[in-house]
Amino acid sequence: MVFSQGWDKFNLKGKPLASIVSAGLSKFGKLEGLYAREIFAQAAEEAYERCPRLDPKKDIKALFIGHMGESYEHQGHTGATVADWAGLLPIPAVRMEAACSSSGAALRAAIYAIVSGLCDVVMVGGVEKMTNRSTPEVTDFLAMASDFPFEQWHGLTFPGLFALMATAHMHKYGTTEVQMAHVAVKNHYNGSLNPKAHMQKEITIEQVLTSRVIAWPLKLFDCSLISDGASCLILTRPEIAKRYTDTPVHIIGTGQASDTIGLYERDDFTTLKAAKIAAMEAYKMAGVKPEDIDVAEVHDCFTIAEIIAYEDLGFCKPGEGGRLAESGETTLKGGKPVNTSGGLKAKGHPVGATGTAQAYEIFLQLTGQADKRQVDDAEIGLTHNVGGSGATATVHIYKRG
Amino acid sequence: MKQVAEQAFTIEQFYKNIGQKKLTGGKCRKCGKIHVPPRPLCDKCLSMEFEWVELPQAGKLLTYTVIHVAPPQFQSMVPYAVGIVQMENGVKLPGIIKNIPLEKIRIGMSLKMEFEETPQTQGWPQWPRYYFRPC
Numbered sequence: 001m002v003f004s005q006g007w008d009k010f011n012l013k014g015k016p017l018a019s020i021v022s023a024g025l026s027k028f029g030k031l032e033g034l035y036a037r038e039i040f041a042q043a044a045e046e047a048y049e050r051c052p053r054l055d056p057k058k059d060i061k062a063l064f065i066g067h068m069g070e071s072y073e074h075q076g077h078t079g080a081t082v083a084d085w086a087g088l089l090p091i092p093a094v095r096m097e098a099a100c101s102s103s104g105a106a107l108r109a110a111i112y113a114i115v116s117g118l119c120d121v122v123m124v125g126g127v128e129k130m131t132n133r134s135t136p137e138v139t140d141f142l143a144m145a146s147d148f149p150f151e152q153w154h155g156l157t158f159p160g161l162f163a164l165m166a167t168a169h170m171h172k173y174g175t176t177e178v179q180m181a182h183v184a185v186k187n188h189y190n191g192s193l194n195p196k197a198h199m200q201k202e203i204t205i206e207q208v209l210t211s212r213v214i215a216w217p218l219k220l221f222d223c224s225l226i227s228d229g230a231s232c233l234i235l236t237r238p239e240i241a242k243r244y245t246d247t248p249v250h251i252i253g254t255g256q257a258s259d260t261i262g263l264y265e266r267d268d269f270t271t272l273k274a275a276k277i278a279a280m281e282a283y284k285m286a287g288v289k290p291e292d293i294d295v296a297e298v299h300d301c302f303t304i305a306e307i308i309a310y311e312d313l314g315f316c317k318p319g320e321g322g323r324l325a326e327s328g329e330t331t332l333k334g335g336k337p338v339n340t341s342g343g344l345k346a347k348g349h350p351v352g353a354t355g356t357a358q359a360y361e362i363f364l365q366l367t368g369q370a371d372k373r374q375v376d377d378a379e380i381g382l383t384h385n386v387g388g389s390g391a392t393a394t395v396h397i398y399k400r401g
Numbered sequence: 402m403k404q405v406a407e408q409a410f411t412i413e414q415f416y417k418n419i420g421q422k423k424l425t426g427g428k429c430r431k432c433g434k435i436h437v438p439p440r441p442l443c444d445k446c447l448s449m450e451f452e453w454v455e456l457p458q459a460g461k462l463l464t465y466t467v468i469h470v471a472p473p474q475f476q477s478m479v480p481y482a483v484g485i486v487q488m489e490n491g492v493k494l495p496g497i498i499k500n501i502p503l504e505k506i507r508i509g510m511s512l513k514m515e516f517e518e519t520p521q522t523q524g525w526p527q528w529p530r531y532y533f534r535p536c
Contacts, residue, residue, distance in 0.1 A: 140472035144532045149412045149438065153528065154496050155468060156483050164485060171464070179503045213480075216467040258433035264485045264495045269464055 007285065014287035016250035018114040019241035019401060020233050022051035023363040024125075028229035028348035029198040034248040036073060036129040036230070037085040040065075043125060043230040043353075044086035051234060053244045054121075056087065060234070061119040063093035064110045066103025066126030067352040071141045073129055082127060086232075099145035100301060102126055103231065104355030104385030104394030108256050110235050110322035120240060125232030126357070138226050142351070145388035147262040159215035159223055161263050161389040166217050166304035168269035172319065176219055179322035180303035181188065181208035184221045184345055186331050187300060191342025193332075193372040198227045198348030208303075222303040227348030231357035238268075241401060249366045249381075253286030253397035255279060263389045270319075274392035275312040279384070279395045283314075286397040290314035291335070293397075294378040295365045297358035299386040309384050310338070313395070332373060340365060340373045355394065358383040366400040410439035410451045416528035422516045424458050424531070426492060427451040437492045458514040459536060460488035467503050486512050486533055500534040511536040 024046030026039045039200035048056050048201045070076035076095075098105035103126025110124035130138055142158045143151075151161065169175045185205055203221060211220035218257035234244070241248035255278035260266055266273065283289060290313060298313065300306035305359045307321035315336055324330060330338040341347045341361040344354060362381035364370040381398040410427040415438045418425040431448035433458030437456065442449055463516045465484035468475070477482070482498040482507070496514070499504060512533040 135470065136473045136476060139470060140474075143472060146534060149416075149526075149528070150495055153526075154474075154483060154530065154532075155471065155478070155481060156495060157471060159470065160466045160468050160483055164464045166482075167466060167508070168464040193486075213467070213469045215469065216480075262495075264493045269485070 001025055008149060012285050014252060016238035016252055016399070017254060018111050018235045018251050019238045019248040020251065020359065020363050020398070021221070021244035021248050022047045022234040022239050023360045024050065024232045025196055025357055025360045026230045027196050028227045028350060030131040030298070031228040034228065036067070036075065036078070036127045037081050038229040039129065039228055040082040040125065040127040040232070041085045043204055043232045044123070047123070047232050047234050051244055054234060059121045060088055060123050062091055062113055062122045063088060064106040064113070064122065064124045065093065065095050066106040066355055067095050068097060068099055068102050068128060069141050069144070069351070072133055078127070083314050086123070088123070098392040099387035100299070100349070100351045101355055101385045101387030101392040101394050102352040103357075104383070104396070105256065105387070106390065107233070107355055107359060107396060108254055108394055111251060111254055114235055115146060121234065121236045123232055123234055124356060125230060126229040126353040126355055128352040129228050130226050130350060131228050134247050135226065138179050150262055157215060159388075162302040162304055163215040164263060164346075165269050165308065168306065169304060169322075170217065172270050173322065175207060175307065175322035178205060178326050179326045180307065181205045182325040183300060183303040183306045184208045186325070187339050187343040187345035190332060190340050190373060191346025194342050194347055197342040198225050199342070199346045202390045218302055218304070223303045224344035224349035227350045229348055229350035229353045229357065231353045231360050232245060233356055233363070235358055247367045248401035249363050250399045250401050251396055252310050252399045253282035253284075253288070255281030255285070255395045257281070257393055259391050260378045261388065261391045271308060272312055272386060272393060274390055275309065275384060275386060275393035275395065278393045282395040288380060288397060292380050293382045294380050295340060295362065295375045296337055296338045296384065297337070297341060297343070297384040298384040299354070299362050300339055301346070301349060301386070301399060305386065306338065306343070313382065332375070337375050340370065340375060355383070355385040358385060359398070360397065362398050366398060408453070410441055415439055416526070419531050420529040424456045424488070424514055426454055426456055428454045428492060435490065435492060437494065440466055456492060457489040460486040460512060462498075462506070462508055462510050462512055463487050463493065464508060465498065466509045482506055484512075484533065497532045498534070499532050
């Protein structure tokens with residue numbers, strides 16, 4: 001793939017672009033009676049409490065918020081709303097929408113603001129309130145991130161689109177439903193160690209295989225959860241990060257790419273080209289290779305998506321993702337722990353919140369605060385956040401400061 | 402396709418042609434790429450010059466799924482199969498697969514396009530649907 005974002009001239013290789021000095025995450029799950037802005041306030045509060053040297057009202061100069069859908073609460077204009085509820089008026093605030101990659105895209109926008117030198121300190125986060133709606137309604141709202149005239153109009157759903165990829169992957173590489181089930185079992189185990197996860201219970205391969213079919217070959221336990229939740233990060237220029245914390249986490253690589261909105265238009269249904277390009281750019285900017293990644297949070301909206309992510313991120317060769325899932329290598333005790341938080345699968349997937357929630361987990365891991373999920377001596381982390389069926393992908397790489 | 406030669410190269414016109422039981426695309430006069438759906442700007446060479454072409458209505462199934470949980474407007478149909486079909490000229494299209502037991506659907510099978518009447522729904526859009534069935 002010949003593609004460059006044109007940042008080569010700035011000689012950014014391996015240099016910190018921006019630093020995370022604090023982070024916050026609400027509980028994920030069915031948060032009865034709480035609306036998006038109130039959930040975001042919980043995440044903001046944690047980020048403020050973690051960073052006593054930060055004066056939020058004085059220091060934070062802009063807010064970027066990932067939020068996918070105004071349908072859930074009949075509420076758009078999320079930027080100003082959550083800025084108010086986070087106590088940050090009158091700073092400029094804007095909502096970024098890139099489907100399930102909304103806060104991954106917001107993170108990139110925040111990095112632009114820092115790297116440009118216009119802002120010293122910004123807040124970036126994401127939020128979604130989903131559980132106030134019925135499953136058919138949520139299915140309909142999420143489908144808006146796919147092509148209307150050809151995909152939605154012909155009865156495709158989000159599980160349906162990833163099921164099309166799963167069927168193609170099974171046919172081309174011999175990937176099995178059992179291999180996909182291993183992803184679910186691993187992520188539920190990790191989720192059982194995460195007090196903020198939506199689902200904190202272990203499941204078995206048998207339970208996954210016998211759960212009801214949503215979109216064959218994907219079953220209920222192959223699918224991520226419909227959750228409420230919010231996440232946020234406080235980002236600073238790397239040069240001033242130590243004013244706010246002794247243990248910052250530097251973002252050293254960012255990549256983002258776009259693909260056709262319609263899955264049907266792509267050459268290969270077994271890989272996400274946008275994710276491959278985003279990963280290639282992020283690795284190049286960070287000056288690291290897939291084997292250097294100590295811990296990763298990847299976009300497991302469906303179990304097949306984690307398998308494809310392994311391949312697109314270079315953790316294994318194309319077609320070997322299913323076997324990698326089965327091998328145990330990506331479990332907490334394996335050589336390449338993936339989705340230590342429980343992932344979208346068990347931690348939950350309040351879509352707009354997911355990108356920066358992944359960064360929150362990496363922040364905990366690289367600062368030694370991941371408790372029972374802690375990966376020993378984690379120094380370099382990665383997040384992989386996908387919008388829709390892969391029309392947007394963002395990849396970020398982090399290093400312990 | 403002379404009768405639609407003056408029509409705009411739009412998704413709306415594509416579905417009007419579907420209503421006439423025709424699968425059509427916009428062929429770029431500069432680079433030859435056939436766009437389904439048609440577009441006003443060729444993504445390959447950025448040309449804005451197109452001609453309508455009528456495309457074959459048979460193809461092979463590339464991948465498929467069986468939907469059990471559907472949005473409200475499709476719930477009465479579950480379970481139903483949706484696949485991506487590669488038509489004989491290489492163009493790919495998603496569509497519902499009918500007239501075959503779900504367990505008999507196989508990747509690689511030959512399918513042909515059929516046409517439904519315009520749905521009698523209120524509001525936008527008023528597009529007729531095509532679907533696929535075994536040859």
